[in-house]
Amino acid sequence: MAPAPVSGWSGIYAAFVASHPGPSYRVWDTGNYGNTTSDGSGTVVTVSIAPRTPVDILYSVMAHEYGHYRQNRIYGPGLGYAVRAVGSVDLDHAADCFALAHGATWVNYGCTSSPAVQGILARMGG
Numbered sequence: 001m002a003p004a005p006v007s008g009w010s011g012i013y014a015a016f017v018a019s020h021p022g023p024s025y026r027v028w029d030t031g032n033y034g035n036t037t038s039d040g041s042g043t044v045v046t047v048s049i050a051p052r053t054p055v056d057i058l059y060s061v062m063a064h065e066y067g068h069y070r071q072n073r074i075y076g077p078g079l080g081y082a083v084r085a086v087g088s089v090d091l092d093h094a095a096d097c098f099a100l101a102h103g104a105t106w107v108n109y110g111c112t113s114s115p116a117v118q119g120i121l122a123r124m125g126g
């Protein structure tokens with residue numbers, strides 16, 4: 001039996017969650033379309049997606065946040081740690097590179113070719 005077609009906001013959201021295990025996902029407005037945080041130990045990484053995120057960029061936003069999840073896994077617990085290690089701007093650029101490589105059609109920061117950004121991306125596993 002063919003899988004059900006993915007459509008609509010909740011369909012795209014559910015399909016992404018099912019195909020990208022690891023973080024804990026929630027529909028929650030943190031002030032941005034997407035936000036990724038972790039607990040102090042780094043054991044639980046939470047991806048929050050605002051319900052007001054436009055459906056046409058929902059997948060792209062989730063792919064960017066999943067990139068932050070991957071960054072969390074390589075830089076240790078807490079995005080604060082990662083920010084101190086490499087800088088928040090480079091983390092966002094690298095998350096956009098990751099998202100574009102995984103099917104995103106919209107990014108907010110842009111993927112750059114700077115050695116710092118590409119170095120982070122390489123550590124993220126492409």
Ligand SMILES: [Zn+2]
Nearest residue numbers: 064068092095
């Ligand atoms: Zn970001």
